[in-house]
Amino acid sequence: MSVAGINVLVEETRALQAPLLDVRGVSAYYGSIQALKGVDLHVKEGEIVALIGANGAGKSTLMMTIFGQPQARTGSITYAGRDITRMATHEIARLNIAQSPEGRRIFSRMSVRENLQMGAALHGGRYFAEDLERMCVLFPRLKERLDQRGGTMSGGEQQMLAIARALMSRPRLLMLDEPSLGLAPLIVKQIFSAVRDLNEREGLTVFIVEQNAYHALKLAHRGYVMVTGAVTMSGTGRELLDNPQVKAAYLEGGQH
Amino acid sequence: MATGSTTPIAATARAEASPLPGLIKDAGLFALVTLGLCVPIVSYRTDLGQGIGLVITTRWGTVLALCAAIFVLRLVQQLYLTGRARRRAARAPVVEGASRLAAILAPITLVIALTLPLLATLLTGSLGEGRYWIDLGILILTYVMLGWGLNIVVGLAGLLDLGYVAFYAVGAYSYALLSTVFGLSFWICLPLAGLFAAAFGVLLGFPVLRLRGDYLAIVTLAFGEIIRLVLINWTDFSGGAAGISSIPRVSFFGLPFTAGENGFAATFGLSFNAMHRLVFLYYLILVLALVTNLVTLRMRRLPLGRAWEALREDEIACRSLGIDTTITKLTAFALGAMFAGFAGSFFAVRQAFVSPESFNFLESAIILAIVVLGGMGSQIGVAIAAIVMIGGPELLRNLGFLKAVFGEGFDPNEYRLLLFGLAMVAMMVFRPRGLISERTPSVTIAERGR
Numbered sequence: 082m083s084v085a086g087i088n089v090l091v092e093e094t095r096a097l098q099a100p101l102l103d104v105r106g107v108s109a110y111y112g113s114i115q116a117l118k119g120v121d122l123h124v125k126e127g128e129i130v131a132l133i134g135a136n137g138a139g140k141s142t143l144m145m146t147i148f149g150q151p152q153a154r155t156g157s158i159t160y161a162g163r164d165i166t167r168m169a170t171h172e173i174a175r176l177n178i179a180q181s182p183e184g185r186r187i188f189s190r191m192s193v194r195e196n197l198q199m200g201a202a203l204h205g206g207r208y209f210a211e212d213l214e215r216m217c218v219l220f221p222r223l224k225e226r227l228d229q230r231g232g233t234m235s236g237g238e239q240q241m242l243a244i245a246r247a248l249m250s251r252p253r254l255l256m257l258d259e260p261s262l263g264l265a266p267l268i269v270k271q272i273f274s275a276v277r278d279l280n281e282r283e284g285l286t287v288f289i290v291e292q293n294a295y296h297a298l299k300l301a302h303r304g305y306v307m308v309t310g311a312v313t314m315s316g317t318g319r320e321l322l323d324n325p326q327v328k329a330a331y332l333e334g335g336q337h
Numbered sequence: 338m339a340t341g342s343t344t345p346i347a348a349t350a351r352a353e354a355s356p357l358p359g360l361i362k363d364a365g366l367f368a369l370v371t372l373g374l375c376v377p378i379v380s381y382r383t384d385l386g387q388g389i390g391l392v393i394t395t396r397w398g399t400v401l402a403l404c405a406a407i408f409v410l411r412l413v414q415q416l417y418l419t420g421r422a423r424r425r426a427a428r429a430p431v432v433e434g435a436s437r438l439a440a441i442l443a444p445i446t447l448v449i450a451l452t453l454p455l456l457a458t459l460l461t462g463s464l465g466e467g468r469y470w471i472d473l474g475i476l477i478l479t480y481v482m483l484g485w486g487l488n489i490v491v492g493l494a495g496l497l498d499l500g501y502v503a504f505y506a507v508g509a510y511s512y513a514l515l516s517t518v519f520g521l522s523f524w525i526c527l528p529l530a531g532l533f534a535a536a537f538g539v540l541l542g543f544p545v546l547r548l549r550g551d552y553l554a555i556v557t558l559a560f561g562e563i564i565r566l567v568l569i570n571w572t573d574f575s576g577g578a579a580g581i582s583s584i585p586r587v588s589f590f591g592l593p594f595t596a597g598e599n600g601f602a603a604t605f606g607l608s609f610n611a612m613h614r615l616v617f618l619y620y621l622i623l624v625l626a627l628v629t630n631l632v633t634l635r636m637r638r639l640p641l642g643r644a645w646e647a648l649r650e651d652e653i654a655c656r657s658l659g660i661d662t663t664i665t666k667l668t669a670f671a672l673g674a675m676f677a678g679f680a681g682s683f684f685a686v687r688q689a690f691v692s693p694e695s696f697n698f699l700e701s702a703i704i705l706a707i708v709v710l711g712g713m714g715s716q717i718g719v720a721i722a723a724i725v726m727i728g729g730p731e732l733l734r735n736l737g738f739l740k741a742v743f744g745e746g747f748d749p750n751e752y753r754l755l756l757f758g759l760a761m762v763a764m765m766v767f768r769p770r771g772l773i774s775e776r777t778p779s780v781t782i783a784e785r786g787r
């Protein structure tokens with residue numbers, strides 16, 4: 082084996098060991114209000130990581146900060162060995178990070194198919210037909226509605242569309258912001274099982290932000306708990322589920 | 338269990354019946370307000386009495402009649418509106434109706450546009466007689482083109498541009514100056530005018546496209562005015578308020594429309610007719626407008642055009658899908674400006690005269706009104722709106738009989754703006770989303786088997 086080949090191999094193993102996404106000491110502000118106070122967390126390749134926390138804890142802010150808007154004021158964000166702390170949102174997206182943002186943000190006047198096309202724009206639509214097929218298998222409900230306008234679909238369908246649109250860019254890391262918000266338990270189950278499938282079959286790395294702590298922690302390999310802009314606890318999904326503090330704060334009111 | 342089964346039916350019945358009492362109450366409220374207004378205004382009348390002094394007569398009957406009229410009108414209006422809302426809700430996948438209308442209107446409009454000079458000749462007796470109609474056709478098509486151009490910016494990309502006429506001016510002055518100063522022909526100037534206008538679009542776009550909604554509108558409005566004021570005040574460059582006259586006429590790709598032996602008519606063995614140029618101008622603007630339309634339709638199917646539409650809906654989502662929103666906006670702005678530039682140079686060659694007065698804010702407003710009335714993004718809607726907005730006032734000019742009604746001094750043309758206003762209000766009430774409000778998807782399944 083040549084020296085160059087060994088070098089590549091060394092690089093690759095190092096990349097495998099280093100987390101895919103590494104957030105270190107990140108703080109972010111809205112004007113003068115500090116929303117993130119030195120957040121540390123990481124996501125390794127192939128993992129599902131959940132971030133749970135109460136409303137207003139800063140979960141969505143963290144997700145958007147990873148996406149460069151608002152940009153982190155201190156700390157660093159590394160993705161696949163690259164420092165993305167100061168990159169523009171669209172450039173970050175082009176590194177194969179996809180997101181289903183808070184509130185879904187689908188294009189409501191456009192048809193489902195067109196929404197998916199927007200997701201595939203990153204590759205110039207090269208894999209569109211093939212990926213459309215995959216999405217139809219993953220979310221059969223979308224298949225029946227390809228020509229329906231996005232805005233006329235139910236909340237659950239819109240959430241599926243938001244995830245499918247994100248997946249159309251063939252991401253390495255998928256970030257989901259509260260995919261279960263406002264959805265019927267059955268739909269939540271469908272969506273979460275689709276995410277688990279993607280992770281198990283295709284090795285997709287997933288970072289999921291949720292208020293629905295029970296489902297998220299059951300799904301995730303590891304989890305973090307965020308309170309007012311800082312990570313206060315972390316552990317495997319099981320550990321956090323069994324943790325009395327987590328139970329008291331986030332799992333009261335039954336395991337829906 | 339028996340009681341349980343009746344509940345849903347009762348509930349449905351209640352839901353069905355519930356609007357009426359609400360409507361009556363609402364109409365009653367309106368009548369009450371009317372009564373309140375009538376008491377001081379209508380109910381007492383003062384007449385001159387027999388002697389000195391005034392006599393008060395009460396008119397409670399009139400008041401009652403007015404209140405009753407308002408009550409009934411409001412009731413009818415509400416019934417109509419709720420009925421319409423319900424009918425709308427019933428045909429949930431709305432796409433059908435509006436797009437079918439568009440599918441019928443588009444070819445008809447196109448055929449009329451293609452054959453207008455012929456139609457005008459046939460209907461009026463001779464080509465010379467048809468001149469008025471061809472002139473009107475040129476005017477309308479200019480606005481159709483401008484509407485389609487602005488539609489890219491406002492209708493597709495959702496950037497509210499109130500200074501669109503500035504790019505029209507840039508195009509017009511480009512041709513006027515290049516032809517009078519450097520003697521360049523129209524066919525060289527036409528693309529140049531488009532390029533200049535697009536360059537101005539980029540120039541304006543860079544600083545302002547970070548702005549949103551209202552702010553963007555205000556800055557573009559100011560930009561439009563600045564261009565006009567520069568044209569007025571920079572006399573050495575633009576001829577000032579007097580404008581630029583004797584701009585060279587259009588040629589048939591080099592052959593002038595003159596009676597001489599090198600002219601268009603002689604070359605093609607036709608007898609000279611001054612109308613040839615006009616007909617040529619008509620088809621020129623028709624082609625230019627159709628090119629604008631085709632480019633827009635084509636763009637909508639390309640990733641960039643789809644990105645414009647997505648941008649209009651959600652900028653943040655666009656960015657997180659890897660779309661560079663600055664470039665996307667800039668291209669929409671520049672492309673829209675380019676078509677205004679083409680239209681501007683056409684304007685200059687048709688008029689053979691340009692002055693800053695042709696490019697005031699009212700023009701921007703009219704073009705924007707065309708886009709908004711047309712339904713923001715609908716191509717055929719914009720065309721129809723241009724016909725209505727530009728052709729409508731022309732109709733007024735011909736309504737001489739109105740003089741008989743309103744007296745000799747009545748000039749229908751003076752009421753143009755008033756009618757614009759009325760049309761706008763009527764639109765807001767009846768079609769708040771424009772004439773053709775349904776967006777047709779840029780992709781559909783080919784096999785729509787049913």
Ligand SMILES: Nc1ncnc2c1ncn2[C@@H]1O[C@H](COP(=O)(O)OP(=O)(O)O)[C@@H](O)[C@H]1O
Pocket residue numbers: 111114116134135136137138139140141142143
């Ligand atoms: N655009 C914004 N401008 C100002 N403050 C904001 C903005 N977005 C969120 N915040 C504030 O930042 C904090 C964290 O919000 P967010 O990240 O949305 O929380 P979560 O997603 O955990 O519910 C909240 O206090 C919220 O009010």
Ligand SMILES: [Mg+2]
Pocket residue numbers: 137140141142183259
């Ligand atoms: Mg949130």
